[in-house]
Amino acid sequence: MAWTSSRLRCRGRAGGSYRASGLLAQGHADEASKAATESLTLAQTIGAPRCVTLIQRLRPRFEEHPHALGVAELLHASQAAST
Numbered sequence: 001m002a003w004t005s006s007r008l009r010c011r012g013r014a015g016g017s018y019r020a021s022g023l024l025a026q027g028h029a030d031e032a033s034k035a036a037t038e039s040l041t042l043a044q045t046i047g048a049p050r051c052v053t054l055i056q057r058l059r060p061r062f063e064e065h066p067h068a069l070g071v072a073e074l075l076h077a078s079q080a081a082s083t
Contacts (some may be wrong), residue, residue: 009041017054024061
């Protein structure tokens with residue numbers, strides 16, 4: 001399968017989901033929410049549902065940090081992306 005420019009951008013920015021996961025594991029929920037929000041925004045912009053799914057799968061882990069900066073906004077955006 002050929003890599004389209006949007007798939008390459010998703011792959012590059014999907015790293016945001018992996019980065020977010022790592023930051024969550026280190027206890028940096030605020031930084032993780034920023035990385036995840038950026039990744040989610042790009043995925044929605046380029047129409048990359050798999051990338052959106054990667055971020056949505058992190059929701060339960062972000063729900064453990066409801067008061068961290070940016071988490072509420074990320075949870076809202078990722079919920080909206082699934083509807």
